[in-house]
Amino acid sequence: xxxxxxxxxxxxxxxxxxxxxxxxxxxxxxxxxxxxxxxxxxxxxxxxxxxxxxxxxxxxxxxxxxxxxxxxx
Numbered sequence: 001x002x003x004x005x006x007x008x009x010x011x012x013x014x015x016x017x018x019x020x021x022x023x024x025x026x027x028x029x030x031x032x033x034x035x036x037x038x039x040x041x042x043x044x045x046x047x048x049x050x051x052x053x054x055x056x057x058x059x060x061x062x063x064x065x066x067x068x069x070x071x072x073x
Contacts, residue, residue: 012046016045016046016048016049019048020048020049020051020052021052023052024052024053024055024056024057025056026056026057026059026060029060029061032057032060032061032062033060033061033062034061034062034063035062035063036062036063036064036065036066037057037062037064037065037066038066038067038068039053039054039057039065039066039067039068040067040068040069041067041068041069041070042069042070042071043069043070043071043072043073044069044071044072044073045072045073050067050069054067
């Protein structure tokens with residue numbers, strides 16, 4: 001999973017979703033298809049980053065996507 005990351009501090013959820021739309025790409029789809037994936041993020045603020053990453057994985061055929069974060073802002 002690759003991201004062209006934009007600075008998000010102070011952005012609203014809608015702004016973050018807009019900034020992240022299309023940012024994540026799965027480079028090896030056959031490695032994702034049918035698999036259960038765990039996303040790990042250091043801080044959960046609005047959930048936009050996890051949502052965008054999960055969308056890319058889902059579109060690449062992941063069977064199930066779960067997430068864990070270490071703290072919430």
